[in-house]
Amino acid sequence: MKTDSLLEKIFASGQLALTSECGPPRGAAPDKVREKAELLRGCVDGVNVTDNQTAMVRMSSLAACIILKQMGLNPILQMVTRDRNRLALQSDVIGAYSHGIDTMICLSGDHPHFGDHPMAANVHDLDSVQFVNMVKNMRDDGKFQGGADIDTPPKMFIGAAANPFADPFELRVSRLAKKAKAGADFIQTQCIYNVDKFEKWMEGVRDRGLDKEIYIMAGITPMKSAGMAKYMKNKVPGMDVPDEMVKRMSGVPKEKQAEEGIKICLETMERLKGVKGVAGFHLMAIEWEHRVKEIVERAGLLPRPQF
Amino acid sequence: MITAERKPMEEILEYVRPCQRILLVGCNECVTVCAAGGRKEVGLLSSALQMAAMKEGRTLEVKEITLERQCDPEYVEELASQVGDAEAIVSMACGCGVQELARRYKSMRVYPAVNTKFMGASERQGVWAERCQGCGDCLLGITGGVCPIARCSKQLMNGPCGGSTKGKCEISQDVDCAWQLIWDRLKALGVEDRYEENIPAKDWRTGRGGGPRKIIREDLAQ
Amino acid sequence: MENFEPIIVAFCCHYCAYTAADMAGSKRLSYPPNVKIIKAPCSGKIDAIHIMQALQKGADGVYVAGCLEGDCHFKSGNTRAAQRVSYIKKLLEEIGIEGERVEMFTMSAGMGERFAEVATEFTEKIRKMGPNPIKRAAKAAC
């Protein structure tokens, strides 16, 4: 075991791991965090806490993680290189670990262009791969990037993201390989709607034996409505939503669309369970936390394993 | 080449409003090539400034002169005879030129008339695009001659982010995904495997990180 | 602004607009004498500076007249002229002068009627707009 991360234990045990997401509020009220988090208690193994997602200012990921930790939940710290240079990143990593946060995800982050601070400087001192590698060296060599020793290095279980659907497709596997090589222990993928394409990607992943080097969690997002399906298809960069899916959503009356979305998501999970190399699911129920439990249950993934 | 763009008229007018006589100085280098501050633009701006002044019921004398280069003291010296009773110098050169003028003509107010944009190349008539950020440690040798720092919105050095779609960047359809370009080049050159190498975190000291930079050629320096 | 007689400068290309102007002559089509023609081989020769200078020196309106789209004797001079005109419009707006004081028109050599019509309409438009603002100011000043 590299770390004490529950996630790592579950992966090691060969069971399907399950994570979900909790976006911090745009304000200083801790209860907002608690309410959302509470809904996830007992139905997932870890909760991603996003870092100024979509480049909008929110309560810092680290602070929110601490709140979750205090609730006895298992937070996963997301960090983007967009907003901090390597000094800030490292200090937050050790800071987090000092609070017992032992799992994190290294990302580059959405471009400020999309958020409410387009005028903000775009730091990108590091890219995500370099970030992963920096945290790995902090953990395994106990060294800051500057070379100095860290007394009590942070034993972080390191995650990263992968988008199997973005272009150029043929790069997507080696892109994963780079992250693995840099020291990522697991990855969470972009929401999967086009399962065929995902399977094609997994094939490539297996061919290179990457599924042995790195745990792959399939990203799942239930669609609330046909409108959301269309939006995802057309507006969200790097998202691959097949037409059939949009058709299927629009096919049913408004009030039934939510249910249809969940059906689709369950079918997808069912199919993915059968895909060799899928080590778990990352359930991104954006502003739909209250239905996570139901979904997990219907997916037959309850109860969650204990260690 | 350094590219630039004329400032909004109102900003320039704001500078010159108190003046009756100004010296409007163009530069025959980069800003001429990118049609921002050559003789022609000087002529246009001169007319515009004078008209704006007249419209406000003032008179503004504009003396137009275009130097070979504003970033070399010898050329800048040529202005000495021209300055005369001008109350301010308005420069249409890049920031380098403006500062060189300010350095040489200490008692003079020197105002920029253009915004210096970036180091770029002209894609076609009238279109210039950023190509280099002067990081001081060129990566092009391993990125197939396309710079991820200047041309990737997130300056990713290890491949395209998840937002790359059909060769375009997630921030705009008009921006090429640098990594798509890099990948295409690598394939074309048959060195795809080069992509596999992880490019380590960059040492920014060679760039702005190291503070204002200087180049000294011992063999040439006096 | 009673009895205001606008001064209009018309930059005309030799092959179409200027010829059309002559055609208007041989057909005896009258248009306002306010319009004064300056000849150029091609509308593409008309530098943005010339347009600005004309206004700066006190013209109330300026237009560039070239060949019909796709019919430019020099292939594309007229489209370049049109681009320049719209650039000047913006520049003028920036300094608070109506962009409509500058226009681009196209016509073929045979269109004497169109030349007269354009000259008349443009002159009337400028007459309605009143004198070039820089002159109003100049007057107010003295």
Place this chain on the structure above:
Amino acid sequence: MQDQNISQSSSKVLVVGGGVGGIRTALDLAEAGRDVVLIEKSYSIGGLMTLLDRTFPTNNCDLCTISPHLSESGRDLHIELMTMTQIEKLEGSAGDFTVSLATQPRYIDLEKCTACGDCQRAFPDCVRFTPGLDHRAPTCMRYPQATPYAFSIDMEKCANPEELAKVCRSEAIIINDAPKMKDVKIGAIVLAPGAEVFDPSVLDGYCYGSEPDVVTSLEYERILSASGPTKGELVRPSDGKKPKKIAWIQCVGSRSVKEGCAPYCSSACCMFALKEAMVTRERFSKDNEIETTIFFMDMRTSWKDYELYLQRAKKDYGVRLVRSRPHNIFPDPETDMLAISYTTDASAAAQTEQFDMVVLATGFKVPQEMRDLAGKLGIELNEHSFAKTGSFDPVAASKPGVYVCGLFEAPKDIPETMVQASAAACNAARHVAQHKKAAEDPAELPPERDVTGEDPKIGVFICDCGFDIGGVIDVNRVVEAARFIPNVAASEMVGHGCSRESLERIADVIKEKGLNRVVIGGCSPRTHETLFQDTIRNAGINKYLVEMANLRDQDTWVHRDNPEAATQKAMELIRMAAGSVRLAHPLADNVFPVNKDVLVIGGGVAGMSSALSLADMGFKVYLTEKTGKLGGVAKNIHRNIEGDDVQKFMNDLIDIVQRHPNIEVITGSVVVDHSGIAGMFKTGLQIGPQMYYRAINHGVTIVATGALPNRPDEYLLGKNKAVVTQLDLDGIIETAPDKVKSWNSVAMIQCVGSRSPENPNCSRICCQSTVKNAIRIKTINPDANVYVLYRDMRTPGFLEDYYSKARAMGVIFARYEVDAKPIVEAEGDGIRIKFFDPILGRDVSAFVDCLALSTGLVADEEDTEELGMIFHLPRTTDNYFLEEHVKLRPVDLPIPGFFVAGSAHAPKSIRDSIAQAQAAAGRAQTFLARDAINLGAVVAHVDGNRCAACLICVRACPFGVPFINADGHSQIDADKCHGCGVCAAECPAKAIQLMRFEDDQLCAQIDALLYGALERMA
């Protein structure tokens, strides 16, 4: 076609007649490097046209459109001008004639006469110099631009010659001057003696001669003319009052079997009557106080765009048209007006109407002396005493080596005369060798004075151009104002600036005052700039130091309603020109060798004829044809109206063309791209089904793409097999005469798809094909009823004979109104046709076995559009190619080096097409005769020191000319530069200047125009 094996022993061509036709021929020949002797029986050249006030359809003053040509011919060194001269006898044969010329005494030495006028002032009655004041008998100086510019003396009238001789300070008067004889060896003759105007005094009933207010159209021209007896005031000869009602009577002396009248149509009268009426309304009837009425039989406005002119006359000018032929005019002593009685279709009863003036549209006839001349020359005349020519060889007289053009060939209008003139030149040139020379040999010019360093000394010369300028603005004020312009050293008025007199005056002033810049205030530089450039060059100044201010086309013509403003504008235009010329500097023209190959586009009768003419002169010709084979529309015609076998002619022509060593026929080819300038063109073709690309280098281009037989969806055409076009009918008559025999009745409808809103023009050829087919049907099957339903029968010239013949054979001609078209219904195997017969005054319903529609021709829109775009050639609204000048340059296209022939210009008969084809070849030849082309001086020039090598010019140039040279700056080669100036406008370093249009020159014009504009406020 005349004999092909041509001897060229002697090197001159004799041109007989100094009218526009003769002048054009002489000029074309001279430009083509042939020596010309131009003889004119009168005292100066110019002919009939110089008596006209204005010409249609532009309604310009002729003096200014023709005078440059006159002075040209006067100047041109290769034309020996002999006035008061006629042919005595002719010997020898084509290529080797000897002609004896007799010259009457002028009693004045042309070399010495300065036209100072002393002699005339002293002896007014015997010295001829009264520019057209007496319009009944124009004398020596018939118009202000007379060439030669000299007096002549009528010795009979001179009581005391010695005294007269003393008066002349330059001793130019030769009292014992005598007739001279001269023998000249010539290779060919072109006869352009013109014709005389019918004298209506032989017709009683019109009171011509007895009633001063009854005038001929030519006299009316003189009344309107600025140089005429009334100095351009429209007044009645009888009492000098301004007329309120004027009538024109058409066909006076033409289309008539009356004693002394001509049966043929004089062709030009309809148009000049319309013109006179329009000009009257335009110039003398500001508030419509003058009413103009034209009495006519058929309105024959069938030449290019003339139909539109007719519409303008009716709609825009309110000219009243009455279809009737009055036979009597009688004065009414009460009203002292002239009463005309006439009948119309509407009411058989005669009506009477009174007019202040009556103009008789008198036609042309051949004077006796022509018959004598024909006799001397041994050429045949037709039954009307006009020169006989072949129907496939329109300008060749019956005797080899002798050619004719203009009125002597047949009654016609100026453009057709110009066409024939160039055609005749083309044919005549084949008989004589080109002389070794270069017409534009600088050796002939005085040395050019180096003015660099001199302060500008500008001379301003302002034309009053008769009424056109002087009549509107106060020229004197403009002249005075000009004196105050900086650097102006001289300012004066020069009557007609383009007249020989004025040109000499300008040259003198330049020399006297040592001027080094010139401003001409006159007409448009487009027409006259070269003339004034030559003038100052001959005065020793670089030709680019002159600037023209367009005071006429762009001021007086368009602001006549506001003379004061026009005068102000004139002053400004002069200031601008002066400002610009002040900064002008001497420039050298760019001269390059000419590619002498020819590209002819279109393999129809016109294209082939052009190709053949040029190939025979030794030029390499590429003849391209879009379809798979040569022939065009004519290939489907069997007979022309004269009855010749068109098929045989065409087959022979195709055969000759295909076997000609100098012609390369390229069928199945389309033009895809084009570049270069006259003398160095490059045209890309796509050839054959496999569309392979081939580029052809050539010096000139002849466009002969023809037109398409129209097949409008009218009168069941294409829906019923009994309905055919005249073209189809021609085939049926030729191939199935039995079918024709079986017919009881045939109907023909005119103007189907022509003279309609969709296609407003007249197709010109239909009336004659109708008459042709009607006669042929009647010949085969005399019992058949043939109905022709028409709007106006348009059979100009001798075609009228066939029209009469058809009527004589019993063909029924019934006129229909455009708003009451015939009604056509299918009935059995035939057609039921209903129409109103104005003669019978009732509706007629007839069953016909065949209905032939006169559908005429329409331009091939796609083709002309496509070619027009590729070559940048303008088109008319109905998509025919638009010529350089509708009157005087009918075969030149506006882009130098391009010429048009055949129906691509406007619908034409085979004969007309051939004439125009030969004309195009003739014009092309004048260009090809040069060894070098002059690209002028308008090219972009790069200042290497300023250039930032930014490539903006390289990218901006529409022709890809600029490049960055070894010295690292942009370079623009003069031989490639088209002179548009786009690069100059875009150069961000202002390193490029377009010569003649330099920035400072344009700014100077702006400054001059807006001088003080900021102060001077509303």
